[in-house]
Amino acid sequence: MNWTWFHRLGSPPHIYRIAGTLTPWFAWPAGLLIVAALYGGLVLAPPDYQQGEGFRILYVHAPSAWLAVMIYGVMASAAAVGLIWRMKVAHAVAASCAGVGAWFTAVSLVTGMLWGKPMWGTYWVWDPRLTAQLILFILYLGYMGLRAGIDDLGRADRASAVLAIVGVVNIPIIRYSVEWWNSIHQAPSVMKMDRPSMPLDMLAPLLMMLLGFTLYFAAILLVRLRAEILRRERTASWIREVLR
Amino acid sequence: MSEFFAMDGYAIFLWPAYLVTLIAILANVMLARRAHAEAKQEARRRFAIEDEGSSP
Amino acid sequence: MSELSVKNLHVFRGERHLLRGLGFEVPAGCCLQVVGANGAGKTTLLRVMSGLLEAESLELTWRGERVEPRDPEYHAELSYLGHDPALKSDFTAAENIAFNVGLRRRVASQDVRSALARVSAEKFSDRPIRSLSAGQRRRVALAALWLSGTRLWMLDEPATNLDAAGQALVASLIQEQLSGGGLVMAATHQDLGLPAAQRASLEIGVHGVRT
Amino acid sequence: MTVRRTTAFSAAGLVLTRDLRLAVRRPSQLIQPLAFFAVVALLFPLGYTPELGKLRAIAPGVLWVGALLASMLALESLFREDASDGTLEQFVVCGQPLVALMAAKTLAHWLLTGLPLTLMAPVLGIALGVPVEAMPGILFSLLLGTVTLSLIGAVGAGLTLGVRRGGVLLSLLTLPLAVPVLVFGARATELAISGESLMGPLYLLGALAVLGITLAPLAAAAAVRIGLE
Numbered sequence: 001m002n003w004t005w006f007h008r009l010g011s012p013p014h015i016y017r018i019a020g021t022l023t024p025w026f027a028w029p030a031g032l033l034i035v036a037a038l039y040g041g042l043v044l045a046p047p048d049y050q051q052g053e054g055f056r057i058l059y060v061h062a063p064s065a066w067l068a069v070m071i072y073g074v075m076a077s078a079a080a081v082g083l084i085w086r087m088k089v090a091h092a093v094a095a096s097c098a099g100v101g102a103w104f105t106a107v108s109l110v111t112g113m114l115w116g117k118p119m120w121g122t123y124w125v126w127d128p129r130l131t132a133q134l135i136l137f138i139l140y141l142g143y144m145g146l147r148a149g150i151d152d153l154g155r156a157d158r159a160s161a162v163l164a165i166v167g168v169v170n171i172p173i174i175r176y177s178v179e180w181w182n183s184i185h186q187a188p189s190v191m192k193m194d195r196p197s198m199p200l201d202m203l204a205p206l207l208m209m210l211l212g213f214t215l216y217f218a219a220i221l222l223v224r225l226r227a228e229i230l231r232r233e234r235t236a237s238w239i240r241e242v243l244r
Numbered sequence: 245m246s247e248f249f250a251m252d253g254y255a256i257f258l259w260p261a262y263l264v265t266l267i268a269i270l271a272n273v274m275l276a277r278r279a280h281a282e283a284k285q286e287a288r289r290r291f292a293i294e295d296e297g298s299s300p
Numbered sequence: 301m302s303e304l305s306v307k308n309l310h311v312f313r314g315e316r317h318l319l320r321g322l323g324f325e326v327p328a329g330c331c332l333q334v335v336g337a338n339g340a341g342k343t344t345l346l347r348v349m350s351g352l353l354e355a356e357s358l359e360l361t362w363r364g365e366r367v368e369p370r371d372p373e374y375h376a377e378l379s380y381l382g383h384d385p386a387l388k389s390d391f392t393a394a395e396n397i398a399f400n401v402g403l404r405r406r407v408a409s410q411d412v413r414s415a416l417a418r419v420s421a422e423k424f425s426d427r428p429i430r431s432l433s434a435g436q437r438r439r440v441a442l443a444a445l446w447l448s449g450t451r452l453w454m455l456d457e458p459a460t461n462l463d464a465a466g467q468a469l470v471a472s473l474i475q476e477q478l479s480g481g482g483l484v485m486a487a488t489h490q491d492l493g494l495p496a497a498q499r500a501s502l503e504i505g506v507h508g509v510r511t
Numbered sequence: 512m513t514v515r516r517t518t519a520f521s522a523a524g525l526v527l528t529r530d531l532r533l534a535v536r537r538p539s540q541l542i543q544p545l546a547f548f549a550v551v552a553l554l555f556p557l558g559y560t561p562e563l564g565k566l567r568a569i570a571p572g573v574l575w576v577g578a579l580l581a582s583m584l585a586l587e588s589l590f591r592e593d594a595s596d597g598t599l600e601q602f603v604v605c606g607q608p609l610v611a612l613m614a615a616k617t618l619a620h621w622l623l624t625g626l627p628l629t630l631m632a633p634v635l636g637i638a639l640g641v642p643v644e645a646m647p648g649i650l651f652s653l654l655l656g657t658v659t660l661s662l663i664g665a666v667g668a669g670l671t672l673g674v675r676r677g678g679v680l681l682s683l684l685t686l687p688l689a690v691p692v693l694v695f696g697a698r699a700t701e702l703a704i705s706g707e708s709l710m711g712p713l714y715l716l717g718a719l720a721v722l723g724i725t726l727a728p729l730a731a732a733a734a735v736r737i738g739l740e
Contacts, residue, residue, distance in 0.1 A: 034269075047252075054254040060265040083733075100272050107268045111261040118257055135687045142684040149674035152314050154354060158737045159670050163684060166666055166730050170688050173719070177691035180715075184698060216269065223276040227283035234312065235294050239287050290315065350604055353740045370736070376516065376606030386597040388529075390536040399529055400598075403522050403605040406515045449514055 012229050013238035015089050019222040019229075026219035033212030040205030048202075057115040059205060063213040064108035065129070068136055069171070071101035071217060075143075076168035079161035088232045089225075091157035094164060096224035098147070100217060102140035108133050128182040132175045139167045153232060302327035303363055303483055304452065310356040311344055318344055319355075324502050331474055331484040331494055336504030342487035343383070345504060346454045349485065350380040362452075376404065379450040381458055385441030389430040393421060393440040396429060400444045407447070415447035416440075419469060434461035439469070446473055453477055455486040522607040523615035530619035540588065544624045545631055548581035552635040563640030570639040571700035575693050577635070578628050578653060579660060583682050585624040586664040589616065590672050590735060600739055609732040617665040617728065625657030641704055648703025655716040656696040662723035663688045665731040672738025691719055 041059035048055035075097035082090030109130065116125045124130075146163055150156040198206070233239055251258045302325040309322035318341040326332045334342045347353040349360070351369035360367055367374045387396045394412050401407045401415075416425045419439040424432055429440070438461050445453065453474075459467045471492045474484050478498050486492070492499070517525070534541055555573050556566055593599035602612045632653050633646040641649065667685035671677030699712035 043248075052254065053251040054257060056251070056254075057258055057261045060261055064265060064268075099275060103268045103272055107265050110264050114257045114261040114264075118254060135690055138683065138687045142680070142687065145680050145683055146670060146674065149671070149677065149680055152740070154312065154356075155673060155737055155740050158354070159673065159734065162666075162730055162733050162737065163670055166688065166726075169726065170691075173691050173722075174687065177694040177715075181694040181698070220272050220276045223280055227276075227279040230280075230283040230287050234315070234317065235287075235290050240291065243284060243288055243291065347740075352600060352603060372606050372608060375604050378604065378606075380600065380604045382597055382600060384595075384597040386601040388533060388596065388598060390533055399525060400601055400605075402525050403517060403601065403607055405517055 012089055012233050012236065016226055016229050016238075016242065019226050023219050023222045026215045026222065030212050030215035030219055033208050033215065037205045037209035037212055040201075040208065045202045045205055046199070051119065054115065054118045057111055059209050061108060061111035061115055062206060063209045064104045064111060065133060066210055067213050067217055068101060068105035068108050068133060070214070071097050071104065072136065072139070072164075072168060072171065074221075075101060076164040079164040083158060083161040083165070088157070089229065091161065092225055092228035092232055093221070094161060095147070095157065095228045096221050098140060098144050098160075099224070100220050102137065102144065104213075104217075105133055105137040105140055109137060126182070128175075128179045131182075132178045135174050135178070136171065139171070143167065157232075302330075305361045306349070307359040307361075309345075309348065309358045311341065311348055311353070312356055313341075313344060319348075319504070322504075324500075326483050326485065326500065328481050328483060329478050330498050330500055331478055331486060331492065333492070333499065333501045334485060334487040334504060335489060335501055340504040342504055343456050346380070346456050346485060346487055347382075350378060350454045351375060352380065377451045378454060379445050379448045379452070380454045380456075381441060381445055382456050383460070385437045386444075387429045387437055387440060390428060392428055393425045393432070393443075396440060397444045397447060401447045404448055404450070411447055415443040418446055418473075419443040435463060435466055438462055439466065442469065442473060446476075451482050453482065453484040453486075455484060455488070457488055458486060459488060459490050517607065519608050519611045522605070523611040526602075526612050526615040527619050530616060531622065534619075534623050540585075541623055541627065544581040544585040545627055547584055548577045548628055548631060549635060551577040551580060553638060555639070567640040567642075567704060570636060570641050570704060571697040573639060574632050574636060574649065574653070574700060575656070575697045578632065578657060579686075579689055579693060581628055582624050582657060582660045582664060583685060585620065586661075586668045586681060586685070587678050589620050589665060589668040590738070591668075594672055594739060599735065603736060603739060609736065610728045613665065613669075613731040613735065614724075614728040617661050617731065620665065621658055621661040625661050626654075629653040629657050642706075644706060645700070645703040648709050649700050652696050652699035652703065652709065652713060652716055655713065655720050656692045659692045659716070659719045659723040660689055662720075662727035663692075666727050666734055669731045669734030669738055672735060673740065692716065695719070 037059065041056055045056070047053050075094045078090045078093035078097065081087060082094060112127075112130045112133065113123045113125075116127065116130070117123050119125075143160055143163055147156045147160045150159055230239060230242075249255060249259075304326040305324070307323045309319050310317070311319040322345070324332065334345060336342050344353060348355045348358065349369060351371075351374070355369075358369065360369055362374055362377075386400060387393075388399075391399070393416065394409070397412050397415055398407055398409070401411075413422070413425070416422050419442050421436065421439045421443060424436055429437060432440070438458075442458070445455075455470075455474075459470045462470065467490055470488075470490070471494075474486065474492055475494065475498075477484055478494070552573055555569065559569070560566065590599060593602075603609055629650060632649055633641070636646065636649055637643075664681075664685050667681045667688075670684060671681045674680055695712040695715040699709040699716060702709035702712065
C-alpha cells in the first residue's frame, strides 16, 4: 500500500534531505565565527572606559538576547504559515524552535544578571530589557507547556501555533509597556550600551558573534527539524529508505 | 597570562557568563542530535508495528 | 453525482492511522449506516464530516460543490448529534430547544411545542434538564434535531439510552427526513427498517476501508 | 414553511442572553471571583501595615493584581462547562460565524465578572486608604482593563480546553499577555489617587481594549475549534 501526502510547498522527504545536507554548511561557519569573535572580544577589543573588562559579557549577552527574540519570531511565522496553508513542515519548524529559544532566553537572563551585579551591586535589576526577556521566557514556557499538554500531534501543532501568533503580536506591546513603565519610575537601567557608538574593534567581534549565533541556531534548527518531520510523517513510505 | 583570566576583578562575573553560554550551546547540540536519533527510533518501531500488523 | 461524496479521506488519531483512503457517496433521500467495531472510527468519521475534527486529507463534495467541512454555509445545512445531547442542565427542555434551533433559524414557541409533541416529550417540557433521565434528554435532543430542518443529519449512536419506543421514534424521524429529500449518516447497528433504495451501509474496519 | 435563517448578530445576542440567564440561575459562581478579590485586597493590610498612608502607595498594584487574578479565576469555567455538556460543539456546527459567538461569550463573561470586579474596586480602595476623589479614575481604568483581561483570557481558556488540568497553564499563558494592561492600569490608578490627569495611560488602556476586541475573538474561535477536537 503506497500513499504519500503531497504538500504544495516543501514536501517532507525533500525538506528532510535538504536539511541534512545544509546542516554542516551552517554548523562549521558558525563555529569558526564564534571562535574568532571570542578572540576578538576577549583579547583584541579594548576595555570599556566605564565598565572596564566587565563589558565583555556583552559578547555573550547580546547574541543570546538577539537569539531569544529572533527565534520567537521564526517560531511565530512558521506557526502562521503552518496554520494558514496547513503545512506540517511549517509546524515542524515551529516545534523545533521552542526549546532552543527558551534556552537562550535563559542564558540572556543569567548573563544579564552577571553583568548587572558589578554595575549595580545586585543580581536582579528591573531593567526594561531584562524584564522584557523574563516575560519572553514565560511566553516560551507557556508555549512548551501547551504543546506538552496536548497528546495529539496535529492538535498540539495548531493550538501552539495560535498561541505563538498571539504571543508575537503581544511581544512589541509588552516591550513598549515595560519601557514605558521603566521611564515613569526611573528604574535603573544597566544596558545603556547602544551599539553604533562602539568603536570598530569593539563592534566587529559583536557582529561576528551575532552572525555566528544565528548560523548556530540555523544548524540546530535543521537537525531538530528532521526529527520533527519524522514524527509527523508517521509511516510515510519514504521514511523506509531513511531508516535503512 | 594570569592577569588575562583575572579580567581585572570581573573574572567571577565574566567567566561564569561565558560558561553558561558554552553549556547552552553544547546542550542544544546534544539535545538536537538526541531528538533526531529518538525520532528515527520511534519511526522504526512504528514500521515494525505496521509491517507485522498488516501482513496477513 | 450524488448530494454528498467523500474521496481520499485520511485521519490519524494520535499514532493510529484510523481512516485510510475512505471514499463513499450518499444520494439525496438516502441514509448511510456506518457500522464497525468499537474504536474503528465511526465517531471520528462523523466528526470529521461535521468539521469538528481536522482530517489529514479529505475531498468533500456537497451538492456538487467542493466544500471545506468547516465552511459555515455547509454547517448551516448540517445537524450533528453527538454522544452527549447538547443541553444545558439548568434550562428546561423548551428553553434548550428554543436556543439550539434559534441559533440556526427563527423559532416560535409554537414550533418548540410541536417539536416536543413529535417526540412525545410534552409532559416533561417545563422541567429543568437536570431532573430528566438520559432517555428523556435524548428525546429532547431529537426534538431539536427534527425542528432544525437541516438537509444533512450526522447522527452518532442516535438511539443510545432509548427504550424500544424511543428506537422506533429514531427510525420514524429518519424516515421522515429521507422522504423530505434529506440525507442521514448514522453510526448505529439498529435496524432502521428502511427500504433498500433508501439505505446504504459503510463498514469501517480496524484497518479502515481500502479504496 | 419558509425558514428565516438567524443572522450572526442575533445568534450572538442569543448566546449573550443565554449565558446571562444561566448565571442568574446559579449565582454562586458569580460571587466567587468577587470574594476572592476582596480577600486578596484585604490581606495586604494584615501582611503589610494598617497605616492608610502607606497602603495608599501600594493600592494601585493591589487593586490591579487582585482584579487580574480574580478574573483569571473565573476564566476556567468560560468554556469548560459548555465543552463537557456538548453545547460548545453546537456553536461550531450551527452555521453561524464562531467569531461572533465567541465575542458574545466573552462579553457575557465580562459582564458577569469584569464589571462586578470593577464596581467593587472603589469599595476595596477605601479600605486601602484611597481618597474618594480617585474613585472615578479607578472605575474607568478598571472598566477598560477588565475588558482586555476577559478578551485575553478567552483565548487562553480556548487554548487550554483540550488540556487536562489546564487551570495552571491558563494562568501561565494569560499573565504575560496581561502585563501591558497591568502596567498601564496600575499607573492610571496611581495618577487617579494622586489627583493628576490620567488620560495618558487611559488612552493606552483604550488602545489595548480595541486591539483585544478585534483580535481576541478570532484567536479564541480558532483555539476553541482546535480544543474541541
